Amino acid sequence: MNDAALKSDTQDIVVDEVFPHAPETIWKTLTTGELIARWLMMPTTEFEPAKGKRFTFQTTPAGAWDGVIHCQVLEATPNERLVYAWKGGHEGNVGYGSRLDTVVTWTLSRVENGTRLRLVHSGFVLPKNGTAFKSMSEGWKKVVRNLDSIAAEQDSSKPLH
């Protein structure tokens, strides 16, 4: 096996859309505590777009994890770029609530009729082939225990967690 094969495989989620609003308006919704709560739909502690600022989101607990997502602003360039760390979960969990050490990056760029908003949520460690399902049979019961909360919230279109 070479080095690349031994490394954990991480992947990103990308959502990229154009909004018919100015970058300044979008920046405001991404960085104002009261507005964040309205679109992100998770209770959050006071947010400030300042490098180093720590804040949290409260989601549904799972196992030994209290459901708190710990964030820290890594970069904030007004109307252009906002980056924060997004960490949570616990080693003892499988699936929902497992260890999570990721980064959320928002990039705003002015386009003809508004703003292109690009979200990159990076650093997801994907289970390697095969072993995922072996460990899953162990964690099967845990997954089922978490199902109720996940599916119920999805149903009532509340936050996914």
Added chain:
Amino acid sequence: MTQTATVDAVMRTLADPTRRAVFERIVKSEEITVAELTRGSGVTQSAISQHLRSLKQAGLIADRPEGRNVHYRADPQGLAPLVDWMALYAVFWRDRFANLRTLLKEIDP
């Protein structure tokens, strides 16, 4: 994004509390028949059969016919879309973008 579509299907299927209860009973037993699932469930056998069809369609269960009985068991692959954060967040962020669009329309018509 096929993975996201699958998460949606699994979520939709399990959003129904009765169906979720049926699924959880199947998970807890090695194999189980419709008659066994109906007993003590408080729902009719035809209702159970309908839930079984939905669960099978979503890839959550597999069946094994034997004589006049059909045995159902959980298909571990079926929950795969739910086991990683990435699949969950793919749906999460897409929903949040929709919220953001609605909110922006409100504050900046």
